[in-house]
Amino acid sequence: MTEVVVTGYGTVSAAGIGVPVNWDRVCAGAPTAARDPELTGIPVNITCRVPGFDAEALLGRPEARRTDRTTQFGLVAAREAIADAGLEPHAWDGARVGIVMGTSTGAAGTYDREYVRYFEEGPEWVSPTFGVTAPMNLLAGYLASAFGAYGPNLVVTTACAAGPTAIGTARQLLVADMCDIVLAGGAEAPLTGLLVSSLGQMGAMSRRLADPAGASRPFDAARDGMVPAEGAAVLVMERSADARARGVQPHGVVAGYGASADGYHMSAPDPEGRGAERAIRMALRDAGLSAADIGHVNAHGSSTPLNDVTESRTIARVYDDPVVTSTKGVLGHALGAAGALEAVHTLLALETGMIPPTANLEQVDEQITVDVVAGEPRKHTFEAAATHSFGFGGQNAVVVFRRP
Known part of the structure; x- marks a missing residue:
């Protein structure tokens, strides 16, 4: 089978923006969970929120105003991944560049905000841009517009399996020769009152309110639930032969899915x-x-x-x-x-x-x-x-x- 490799990656998470800071904190084993001041009043409000994310500074005011936080994370992670791969979107054949992104809740923050406007202020206060901000497919659509990627453009939504589903799907597109480059990954900004309340009500979240940093403790005998988080990661995927032709050393081979x-x-x-x-x-x-x-x-x-x-x-x-x-x-x-x-x-x-x-x-x-x-x-x-x-x-x- 055609060998597919990863030539670039980018991340946004509660550890910060960019792969180096993320990897440093992950290797340090330093938790990011904390009581969320934006969810004050919700009984269980421990989350892992991206710190200091300024969409206008990172993306410009027009892009920040017309995109949901989920899409903003995806755009920032994709930009880092493309640079890491040594690619320049203005120089690539956009018709041969695809995008496959995964998400679970999509534009949760936008839905929350506009529902409040609709029910509390009336239909005339609903944003006219709601229809081009909230739909899940726009996560990939905005990336296509930002980077000139005109090939297959997909969003997969397989809950918490969405990221690997996107990577596996991207590999299939490359093997089938439908693309030469695919940006694949996942983005999520689910830390809304509605979603966090629901997770708390169903008993899925940790209730370690006196020790929020210790709330997420996989495999530990004292674990009592998950801690919801936000962020994004994007991988640049190519066929191995194409990466070699560009003189690029891959990060790894996507060997199986x-x-x-x-x-x-x-x-x-x-x-x-x-x-x-x-x-x-x-x-x-x-x-x-x-x-x-x-x-x-x-x-x-x-x-x-x-x-x-x-x-x-x-x-x-x-x-x-x-x-x-x-x-x-x-x-x-x-x-x-x-x-x-x-x-x-x-x-x-x-x-x-x-x-x-x-x-x-x-x-x-x-x-x-x-x-x-x-x-x-x-x-x-x-x-x-x-x-x-x-x-x-x-x-x-x-x-x-x-x-x-």
Whole structure:
């Protein structure tokens, strides 16, 4: 099969803007969760919010005014990724450049704001730009306009599996020769009163209100729920031959992709992990690798009681003792952007030989038997790694990366 590589990446998260600051904080295991002053009055209001994000300064006033925060994150991450890949949009053949982005809640902030205007102030106060700001497809549409990408333009929405779904779909477009370059990833800005209230009401969020920094603690015996987050990550993907022709050293090879549905429950994982296992085995088969070839797994590791145990059992059953981490202990759970951020973390671990710790992991749950990194980064040389993402609706996606 045609080999596809990642030649650039960009990130926005609660750790800050840009890959270097994100990677530094993830490796330091320094949590970003805090009580959210924008959600005062909501009983459970611990989140991981992007600090100091000034859309007008980063994108210009016109672009900032006509885009939702989710799209703004995507634009900033994409700009970094393109520069990292050594590409110049004004010089590329835009008809051969595609975009595949993932999201779960889309323009949640815009919907919240305009609903309030409609019900409290009346229809005449609804923004005339709502129809070109809120629809989910515009996440990819605005990226196409900003960067002159005129090829296939898609938004996939597979809940928390959206990032890897976008990466896998982008790989398929490149293998099919429908594009020469694809920008792929995920973006999410879900920290609205409505969504956070709902997550709190359903018992999905951590209630560690007296210690918000310690709230997201994947695989820990004392974990009590996830911490919602926001952010974005975008990867530049190309065929290996094209990258070589440009003289570019790739970050890694997108070796395999697998996806599945649990078909079990809308918010709880299949307790046997059968859907997750199908996605993992599909990705390994697609990559032409065995379970023993995977030296590292960037786990979904959501910090919820059910998911962490189910995922760890699946890892133990499928793989041959990989080194495991979850970066959600630092960045929280960015829903549709989480898997894209974790794809970047997985590539960085491959490149640096450094696996970041799982923040706040003080005592591993006795039901979890896999080798989870805690405390400090671990040096570990490996040739291939997998990143897992599992979402509401029982949607699963797994990507396998290997060294170029």
